[in-house]
Amino acid sequence: MPFVRSAKLSDLASLTAEVHEFLAQPGVQPGVITRFSPDLASRVYEEVLARSAEDLLEARRRERESAPEVLAFRVS
């Protein structure tokens, strides 16, 4: 039995519009693989995939700080 949760949403307006324009081109047809331009692909990566880097780094820092306390905990 799975446990599910809501997806959080936020905005990335200009890049979204640019990708939307690309998808609206006549050459982009159902069932046909179309390549992004290298520039667009790299910006999608930079802005979408790596946008949460600061959050990730902060979470990792917090976990590092609590590590000594966590490791010394004894169970019996």
Added chain:
Amino acid sequence: MLCRYHLLPFDPALSSDALLAQIWSKSGDPVHRPGSGQWAEIVRHLNEIGTRTLLVQDHVRDPDFIDEYEAVYSKQYRDMDRFCVRVHAFSQDSGGPSNTEEAVLNFIDSAPAPSYLGLVTLRPLRHAPIGATILVDSPQARTLCKDRFPVHIAGNKFEVLGTPYLQQDNAAGACAQASIWMALRTLRRRYGSAAFSPAELTIAATRYTAFNRVFPGREGLTVEQMLAAIRATTGHDTLVIPLQERDPNTANTFTNPFSVVERLQPYLESGIPVILLLKHPAGGHAVVAVGLAAGASNNNNVPPGLVVHNDNKGPYRVLPFSEPGGGYALNHCVSALVPLPSGVLMPAKDAEKEAHNQLDFWRKALLKDQGKRGLVASRHLWTRTYLCTRHAFREWAKLAGNLDPGVQRIYRATGMPPLVWVTEIHDPDIFDPADLSKATRLGEIVFDAAADALHGDALIYVRVSKQMLPFEAQHAGLLIVPDEAVLPLTTSEPTCGISEPWDHI
């Protein structure tokens, strides 16, 4: 030679102590004290899973107990039995108690494979009778972390699909070793690990850091020692998840049980048992989470607790959010140990966060009228994240009849890493958390589990579909593929989810 098997009809009306006395009356002198809480829980579970007959097997050389015996009990002067009694459970009637070889063998030979419900090992220890035990789960406590274990009885091969359980003996090991044993034994076949007894785990844990004598091992272990034991014996690269938060006003620490479930759910859905470390008023304790408590529904997606194996209480018990009576609860958790297979570098939390970012971006890009972009959030969705083998993922793609043919070809034919994080996206109007066979899956986001979310090259696939939007879409759906390309879909009918993503290892 006397027959070492005996048949015993299972009478649910009999008390657990009376049943234990019956078993020992078949197997020799009783050595157990009455009142074992773990045995009582096991008897309750035997009743829940529909047990009708017990097959009592004497003179069992149980490898885990033999190790415990050699490490501790063989040192004492007086003789002590080193053999165990094993009790096999069947859902088939035996026709009455019998000790004759013919009747016993006839029963074993005629028992259908599905009637076998598992085994309980009874150690010859007065204070801690429950040894290696594997029973099927019950409808009241379904588990996600389990495996199939072969069992050979008198020339017949049976199989039990369950989660191994063991009670600490407080001499060769304590709750820490029992919990590690339960978690690693569940994963043994899947990741090719050898089997390690509690005594071996104690030695591995104290090899470099011991705070007292190694044996008797009743002092317990620190988290650091538990990590050392897991790493030294199996090579699993254990992830430690701190579960306590700090109140910004008082600086006091506390545990939010909702967060515990949220953090651990992806690992449990991946079939990976999670060792929970509890700070209870009675002392530190470890239990193993093996499933999500029943109770989540389409309207309420939060399970009311976790299903755990608690070595000092019993198997398949629900660990609730809180326990006013003073028992163990999720709000006692201080941290969790996840015995991840080596090579899984991305934790579930990172995969989920990145998946939500991808979903956010590509849903909006798919929208036909960009003026309504800000309203995309009004289409609520549910996500479910788990670690999955590429084989299970490809099999799902092959069998998902509603999947777009182009997507099927790409999923089945392109290269994939051995393990991936999959975030399934479901239609909240019809999704049933208790039934993954329903076609409610609208898409998925797939990451390489061996990549780091910070460094990139982690994304494998993104599939979004028009049903994820509150307004008209530009295409039926999109598949974003690894070589920086996109496949607009011809169809985007909902499909089903994957119920056992750990299979095929």
